[in-house]
Structure formats: C-alpha cells, structure tokens
Amino acid sequence: MKNLVVIGGGFAGFWSAISAVRQARFLDKDPLLKITIVSLDEYLSIRPRFYENKFEDMRIPLRKYFDPLGIVLNVGKVVRIDPKKKNVFWVGSKGQQEEVLSFDGLVLAAGSQLKCPFISGFEHAFNVDTFESAVRLDNHIRELSAASFPLPASRTFVVVGASFTGLEVITELPERVRSFALPGIDYNFILTDRSSSIASEYSIDGQGYIAEQLNKEGIHFLPEEETDLIEPERILFKSGRCIETSTVIWCGGLEASSLTKEFEAKRDPLDRLLVDSFLRIESHESFFAAGDVANGLVDEQHSSVMSCQHAIPQGKFAGHNAVNALFGKDLISYSQPRYVTCLDLGSRQALLTSGWDRMPQLTEMPAKILKTEIVTQWIIPASDVEETVKMSAPVIRTNEADLAC
Ligand SMILES: Cc1cc2nc3c(=O)[nH]c(=O)nc-3n(C[C@H](O)[C@H](O)[C@H](O)COP(=O)(O)OP(=O)(O)OC[C@H]3O[C@@H](n4cnc5c(N)ncnc54)[C@H](O)[C@@H]3O)c2cc1C
Structure with a gap:
C-alpha cells in the first residue's frame, strides 16, 4: 500500500x-x-x-x-x-x-x-482572506447599520491596497452599504496605496478603465500613503494624514x-x-x-x-x-x-483582460456576467462526484470555459 x-x-x-x-x-x-x-x-x-x-x-x-x-x-x-x-x-x-x-x-x-505587516493596531483592521474574516466584516457593517451609522467615522470606509483584491472590495462596498438604504446619509469610500498608481500590474488602458469606474462610484483614491497606526475609529499614515473611520479593510497582499x-x-x-x-x-x-x-x-x-x-x-x-x-x-x-484576468468592479461592471500585459478585452455588463459565471460555475466542481473525477484530468484547453478568474 x-x-x-x-x-x-x-x-x-x-x-x-x-x-x-x-x-x-x-x-x-x-x-x-x-x-x-x-x-x-x-x-x-x-x-x-x-x-x-x-x-x-x-x-x-x-x-x-x-x-x-x-x-x-x-x-x-x-x-x-x-x-x-x-x-x-x-x-x-x-x-x-x-x-x-x-x-x-x-x-x-x-x-x-494575508501578509500581516507590523503595524500598531493591525488587529483593528478587517480583511477578506478567510471565510471567518469575511463574516466578521459583514457583521461589523451590519452593526454599524443597525446603529444607523452613528459617527462620521462609521460612514467612512477605507481599503488599503489598490491591487486586485482591494479593487474588488472597494467597488463592492458602495452598493453593499447603501443597500441598508438609510436616507440622508453620505458615505465616504477611500482606497489607499503606498504606490502612486491604481492596479499597477494592469496595462495603461486597463488602469484608465479602472480609474474611470472608481470615479463613477465616487471612490476617492489616496496614493503614496503608508499606514502607520490603526485604531478602532481612525487610521493614521506616515505622511501625518489621519482619517476618521471605523472600517479599515486590509488588502495588502498574500504570502x-x-x-x-x-x-x-x-x-x-x-x-x-x-x-x-x-x-x-x-x-x-x-x-x-x-x-x-x-x-x-x-x-x-x-x-x-x-x-x-x-x-x-x-x-x-x-x-x-x-x-x-x-x-x-x-x-x-x-x-x-x-493568461486572463477578470476583475469585478461593482454591481454592473467588470474588466476582462487577456495576455500578460493585461489589455482590456471586455467591460461593463458582459464582463460582469462573465465574472459571475466564473466564480459561481467555472471554478466550482460538478455537483456529481463521478463527473468531477472526469473533470480532474490534467488537460489544458484554451477555450473560454477553461479560463478561471
Ligand atoms: C478576497 C480574494 C479574492 C480573490 N480573487 C481571485 C480572483 O478573482 N481570481 C483568482 O484566480 N484568484 C483569486 N484569489 C486567489 C485565489 O483564491 C487563490 O489563488 C486560490 O484560493 C489558491 O488556491 P490554493 O488551493 O492554492 O490555496 P487556498 O485556496 O488558500 O487553500 C489552502 C488550503 O490549505 C489549507 N491549509 C492551510 N494551512 C494549512 C495547514 N497548516 N494545515 C492543513 N491545511 C492547511 C486551508 O484550510 C485551505 O483548505 C482571491 C483570493 C482572495 C483572498
């Protein structure tokens, strides 16, 4: 044996x-x-x-x-x-x-x-790395909503990390938060990164499209900001900038x-x-x-x-x-x-790129439909066990249905 x-x-x-x-x-x-x-x-x-x-x-x-x-x-x-x-x-x-x-x-x-840096107060940050941490973030947003987003800090959401995951998180947040439909509340959605650009791994055209979508959603990008301290109601950067917020979501990369x-x-x-x-x-x-x-x-x-x-x-x-x-x-x-990527950019937008230079191939609703199919069907095993065994053959095809996200 x-x-x-x-x-x-x-x-x-x-x-x-x-x-x-x-x-x-x-x-x-x-x-x-x-x-x-x-x-x-x-x-x-x-x-x-x-x-x-x-x-x-x-x-x-x-x-x-x-x-x-x-x-x-x-x-x-x-x-x-x-x-x-x-x-x-x-x-x-x-x-x-x-x-x-x-x-x-x-x-x-x-x-x-998630790569966890040595930042004072890092435990106050949320993340979406595991199922448990995703549920913790969701519970937190629900608690803020149940209290009618009482403080200015509770209406401000900061995502650290302007790469793939950070972009998916920040572009999903406006609709998620507004779904609680509390009238007369203005929210702030802020994306920060220590680098000067958004999605630097994308082509110039890809970066342009992403920046446009952030603008449309009213998401503010703060470049060249390195986090110094996180507290329950604020984040402080090495530049001296301070943002009052109850929600910092860390998307600073994986190891x-x-x-x-x-x-x-x-x-x-x-x-x-x-x-x-x-x-x-x-x-x-x-x-x-x-x-x-x-x-x-x-x-x-x-x-x-x-x-x-x-x-x-x-x-x-x-x-x-x-x-x-x-x-x-x-x-x-x-x-x-x-090589392809399909980046979610909110409820009606996504960006499909093809090749290592990540040039846009498909955008808006058609890309969003594709993204939804990828994460709910293509990367999921078949419901039938024996069908799944057949799917496990090590064959690389190049048609659309073999692309993951
Ligand atoms: C928020 C988020 C969004 C993402 N979006 C995309 C996307 O759009 N497209 C894309 O292609 N990828 C995406 N990724 C990346 C993708 O999820 C990972 O690349 C993929 O999950 C890697 O699969 P894996 O099996 O190598 O590792 P994992 O999925 O991390 O699985 C690791 C497994 O190992 C187990 N394990 C870990 N440590 C131990 C231990 N010490 N002992 C025993 N078991 C252990 C865990 O329980 C888990 O079952 C995303 C990731 C995150 C977090």
Missing part, C-alpha cells in the same frame, strides 16, 4: 486528491493507494468570493466528494513536515495531541494567507503558507517553492507543490500567479504526477500559455 498525503483542501488540494483517484483507477492501482488529505476545515472555500456578502454558496463540503471516493479527510493543522523521514505532523481542529502521518508521496497545497519553509528548496519573494515542469519540489522525487505555494513556469517566460486560474490545473497535474511517481510511470509537464 502507498500513502499519498495532500496538505490543504483548497482549489489545488481538492483537485490533486480527485486527480489522484482518477489516475490510480486508470493504472488499476486504486486498491494499492491510500489518499489522505489534511486541511484546516471541511470545506473547499471559494476565496475569490469573500468580498461579497452572499455567504450561502461560498463553501463546498469536501466530504461530499471525498467520502464516496475513499479519500480520508483529517481536519486539522499541519505544523511540521519531515521530508527526510517522510512524516507529516498535524494537530486536530480541537487542539488534540500532535499526530503523525507517514507518506510515500506528498502534495503540498496549503495555499496562502505562501509557512509550510513551504519545511523543505530544503528555493523559494521566491512570496515564499512560494520553485517547482520543476512536473510541479516537483526541487530535489524531491515524489513531493509536489501546487497552487499558491508553488511557483511554476506557465510558459517559457512567465511564472504562475496566486490565482484559481493556476491553482486548479496545477492541482490536477500534481495529483496525476504524484500517483505516476509512486507507481513508476512517466510524469507529464504542466504549462498554461493563456
């Missing part, structure tokens, strides 16, 4: 485990393979939707898929990995004693988390899980492990990494980015290759030449 351990039940881990089932069946090795997944909770969390306030479909129960396929789910936190002795150490969600899992093959898919440091292998500035074309962790024959913990080349020049677009296919390739490595079969190379 071979033991394959997958760490993480997000997009990359989910698809690794399902793809491993499919490939083991194909090789007629399924009776000889035990797949165990360790994850912090029992859900595949749809993180790209955490800036919304419709929480019903944002988490998909993993056991619905794993139980019928014989995948063992251990809910808990991996605290340590011993790559030499091939052991994973984990603690159950109720904080029981540390347990050990031995493995023959490993897929690390522990994802990313890979610290479990990447358990391997003697090179990491990039986001702490992601450099992987080879088979998604193998450098100098480890049967250890793979996929999703936000992995930096793999998607074409001859570009590295994968932290996105579902790359995490989902990487998961499928990593699960497939992990099984092949365990049973002495050839591995297949991962590549994903087409």
Whole structure:
C-alpha cells in the first residue's frame, strides 16, 4: 500500500486528491493507494468570493466528494513536515495531541494567507482572506447599520491596497452599504496605496478603465500613503494624514503558507517553492507543490500567479504526477500559455483582460456576467462526484470555459 498525503483542501488540494483517484483507477492501482488529505476545515472555500456578502454558496463540503471516493479527510493543522523521514505532523481542529502521518508521496497545497505587516493596531483592521474574516466584516457593517451609522467615522470606509483584491472590495462596498438604504446619509469610500498608481500590474488602458469606474462610484483614491497606526475609529499614515473611520479593510497582499519553509528548496519573494515542469519540489522525487505555494513556469517566460486560474490545473497535474511517481510511470509537464484576468468592479461592471500585459478585452455588463459565471460555475466542481473525477484530468484547453478568474 502507498500513502499519498495532500496538505490543504483548497482549489489545488481538492483537485490533486480527485486527480489522484482518477489516475490510480486508470493504472488499476486504486486498491494499492491510500489518499489522505489534511486541511484546516471541511470545506473547499471559494476565496475569490469573500468580498461579497452572499455567504450561502461560498463553501463546498469536501466530504461530499471525498467520502464516496475513499479519500480520508483529517481536519486539522499541519505544523511540521519531515521530508527526510517522510512524516507529516498535524494537530486536530480541537487542539488534540500532535499526530503523525507517514507518506510515500506528498502534495503540498496549503495555499496562502494575508501578509500581516507590523503595524500598531493591525488587529483593528478587517480583511477578506478567510471565510471567518469575511463574516466578521459583514457583521461589523451590519452593526454599524443597525446603529444607523452613528459617527462620521462609521460612514467612512477605507481599503488599503489598490491591487486586485482591494479593487474588488472597494467597488463592492458602495452598493453593499447603501443597500441598508438609510436616507440622508453620505458615505465616504477611500482606497489607499503606498504606490502612486491604481492596479499597477494592469496595462495603461486597463488602469484608465479602472480609474474611470472608481470615479463613477465616487471612490476617492489616496496614493503614496503608508499606514502607520490603526485604531478602532481612525487610521493614521506616515505622511501625518489621519482619517476618521471605523472600517479599515486590509488588502495588502498574500504570502505562501509557512509550510513551504519545511523543505530544503528555493523559494521566491512570496515564499512560494520553485517547482520543476512536473510541479516537483526541487530535489524531491515524489513531493509536489501546487497552487499558491508553488511557483511554476506557465510558459517559457512567465511564472504562475496566486490565482484559481493556476491553482486548479496545477492541482490536477500534481495529483496525476504524484500517483505516476509512486507507481513508476512517466510524469507529464504542466504549462498554461493563456493568461486572463477578470476583475469585478461593482454591481454592473467588470474588466476582462487577456495576455500578460493585461489589455482590456471586455467591460461593463458582459464582463460582469462573465465574472459571475466564473466564480459561481467555472471554478466550482460538478455537483456529481463521478463527473468531477472526469473533470480532474490534467488537460489544458484554451477555450473560454477553461479560463478561471
Ligand atoms: C478576497 C480574494 C479574492 C480573490 N480573487 C481571485 C480572483 O478573482 N481570481 C483568482 O484566480 N484568484 C483569486 N484569489 C486567489 C485565489 O483564491 C487563490 O489563488 C486560490 O484560493 C489558491 O488556491 P490554493 O488551493 O492554492 O490555496 P487556498 O485556496 O488558500 O487553500 C489552502 C488550503 O490549505 C489549507 N491549509 C492551510 N494551512 C494549512 C495547514 N497548516 N494545515 C492543513 N491545511 C492547511 C486551508 O484550510 C485551505 O483548505 C482571491 C483570493 C482572495 C483572498
């Protein structure tokens, strides 16, 4: 019997485990393979939707898929990995004693988390990194509304970070806050960044379109402001500027899980492990990494980015290759030449770009409809378990339906 351990039940881990089932069946090795997944909770969390306030479909129960396929789910936190002795150490969600899992093959898919800077009062900031933090923000807005947004500070919303997530958060807020429809209240929506531009990773045309949408929504951009202090009712910048606000939402970027440091292998500035074309962790024959913990080349020049677009296919390739490595079969190379982004910009706007220069391809309502389809259908597994197993084949197509967000 071979033991394959997958760490993480997000997009990359989910698809690794399902793809491993499919490939083991194909090789007629399924009776000889035990797949165990360790994850912090029992859900595949749809993180790209955490800036919304419709929480019903944002988490998909993993056991619905794993139980019928014989995948063992251990809910808990991996605290340590011993790559030499091939052991994973984990603690159950109720904080029981540390347990050990031995493995023959490993897929690390522990994802990313919000980068938390050393800023005094950072605990007062909200974020949309996890389901719990998204619910905390929503409860906070509801409390402010229940009290009729009593202070000027409670009517001012500040988002720090003018990149992808910060833009999705700030452009969703006006409609969300105004949905409480308290007459005669003026709200302030402010986006800040320490850099001088909005969405600097976009083409000039893309940046122009985004800036136009912010203007239309009455969102004010404050460039070149570095946060110094956050308090319950204000944010202070190093420039000396102070804004009275009860709601600071931190969107200052992600970093890979610290479990990447358990391997003697090179990491990039986001702490992601450099992987080879088979998604193998450098100098480890049967250890793979996929999703936000992995930096793999998607074409001859570009590295994968932290996105579902790359995490989902990487998961499928990593699960497939992990099984092949365990049973002495050839591995297949991962590549994903087409790159798109679809940025939500409020209730009636979005921006689809294509290519690494992020040139606009589609805007307004057609792009918004596409964005909604992507996050509610395309990145979601099929409801039928066996259909999902079929979907786990590591094939990169280039048609629209294969683009994630
Ligand atoms: C607000 C927001 C909006 C986003 N919008 C987009 C978007 O529009 N388009 C897009 O493509 N991407 C978007 N992303 C990024 C996207 O969500 C991630 O790239 C994607 O979730 C990565 O998948 P993953 O499986 O690698 O990691 P994750 O989804 O982070 O999953 C990691 C898994 O590992 C588990 N885990 C973590 N640590 C441990 C541990 N120590 N032990 C055991 N289990 C552990 C977690 O429980 C989780 O199940 C967004 C992210 C956020 C936060």
